[in-house]
Amino acid sequence: MRTRRHAHPLLVTTAVGAAALVTLSGCAVGTGGQSGADDAEYSSDATLDGELSVMGFSGVDEVATSRMDFAEQQLGDGVEVKLTEGELDLQQFLSAAATGSPPDLIYANRDQIGSLAARGAILPLGSCFEGEGIDADAFVEPALEQVTLGGEVYGVPEFNTVQITMANADLLEEAGLSVDDVNGSDWEAMSAANEALMQRDGSLSVIGVDSKLPEFFPLWARANGVELLSEDGREANLDDPAAIEALEWAVGIYDAQGGFGDVKALRDSADFFGEGNQFATGVLGAMPMEQWYVNVLNDVSPDAPMVFDTVRDHEGEPIAYASGSAWAIPSGAENPEAACRWARAMTSVDAWIAAAEARLDLREEEGKPFTGILTGNADADEQIREMVTSGGEPWDSAVEAVYEANEHTFTLPANPADAEFEAALNDAINDVLSGDAEAADALARAQETAQEALDEAWAKVEEGS
Secondary structure (H helix, E strand, C coil): CECCCCCCCCCCCCCCCHHHHHHHHHHCCCCCCCCCCCCCCCCCCCCCCEEEEEECCCCCCHHHHHHHHHHHHHHCCCEEEEEECCCCCHHHHHHHHHCCCCCCEEEEEHHHHHHHHHCCCECCCHHHHHHHCCCHHHECHHHHHCCEECCEECCEEEEEECEEEEEEHHHHHHCCCCHHHCCCCCHHHHHHHHHHHCEEECEEEEEEECCCCCCCHHHHHHHCCCCCECCCCCCECCCCHHHHHHHHHHHHHHHCCCCHHHHHHHHHHCCCCCCCCCCCCCCEEEEEEECHHHHHHHHHCCCCCEEEEEEECCCCCEEEECEEEEEECECCCCCHHHHHHHHHHHCCHHHHHHHHHHHHHHHHHHCCCCCCCCCCEHHHHHHHHCCCECCCCCHHHHHHHHHHHHCCEECCCCCCCHHHHHHHHHHHHHHHHCCCCCHHHHHHHHHHHHHHHHHHHHHHHHHHC
16 A cells, blocks of 8 residues: 555446336337347447537546546547536436437446346447457456346446445444444344444434445345345345345334434434534444445544444355446447447546546645545456555555455346336335334335336347347
8 A cells, every 4th residue: 555645536426216217117118129229330440530429427526537538539539529417317318319319328327227228228238348349357247247138238337336334433432342243244233232322312312323224225135145136137036034134124223213213314414524424423323335435534524433344244244235337328329439439438447547546646635545446347446456545544444445345246137127126125115114014014015016027027128139
């Protein structure tokens, strides 16, 4: 670890509500023609021209702009790049596709790729990868799997978001606990730690543990040994006894503190991105959280009494539920060749190193440590890790936990009903959190809904193949 000096890796959020995704499932069938035939001629040696319209990506910081500069150089002077600012608007994209004028390239959540691919809204990228020389093996395997449907790759992965355990060291010490009690390796110990850490003064004043439902339920389910969706993306497994046990336990963390409503109210009152955050003010014991929050904490509250670890399964092994973004080429794109080259350039090792150098220089100027960037490209990750600089403890331990977590990730497989699957699962979790249903009943209903959606979606895929 070099001793130069950072804060925020790029906080990429392209989240779209479940309602919008369900709308996609209802309206997108046939948008671009099933399987999206790709007649483009891709070649890394070709001279490109024309316009490249990109939807869902903005140059918001030095990590983005440095790579954009590199990608524009790779395109050459003959290509004019036009960005639609802001996150991907699925309704806007689908409307454009339905009228025969889609953008040339979109920047989407990886968990949206399955539905888009199954409905013919985006192109398979085998020819793109081959022509532009994109090495599929260079990508983090779970990230690539999340954009692969029916053996075809439909997205070029970019960034990887993982969770680690974050805890207030002072609160742990006062309760006679350590981070091992709250990292998930022993659920009985974590439940006991929750009760030891929480404080009530009429109302909840200190959250013991936040199990981060509903968004991190797949993490707890996998830690308990269950796959919520089969590897081929065809079979839901939401009512598995291990899934029910995981949900009962994770909801029980809230029930012990007065219920999810009490925890959420205190959680939402915190200055999450400021110096009054829940760790700096001592109102949260521990939670799993995405790695980018390490940099928020280091930036706004560098003296907060923090301790970090990976999240761990019952065997004590690191585990992380990965998410991220991907580049995809819409069916009917007018300039798919330029789109493919842009995607290749933006995710290349050279582009990522340029981005890391830009961030490193900025952090050096600010007198802050550079904590790395998780790119989705395994080769780039390895090289960038060597560029990380020390911020002392506990921040160096946080970086170690992040990179360890990144080596132990999983994702839910790509499938043509990803929106319905996610909606069924989250509806079930929310019903249990609100006290409207027991875990077993809620997950049984979710299983039925999700499996029906999967069966119907896969049948449509097979009809069109």
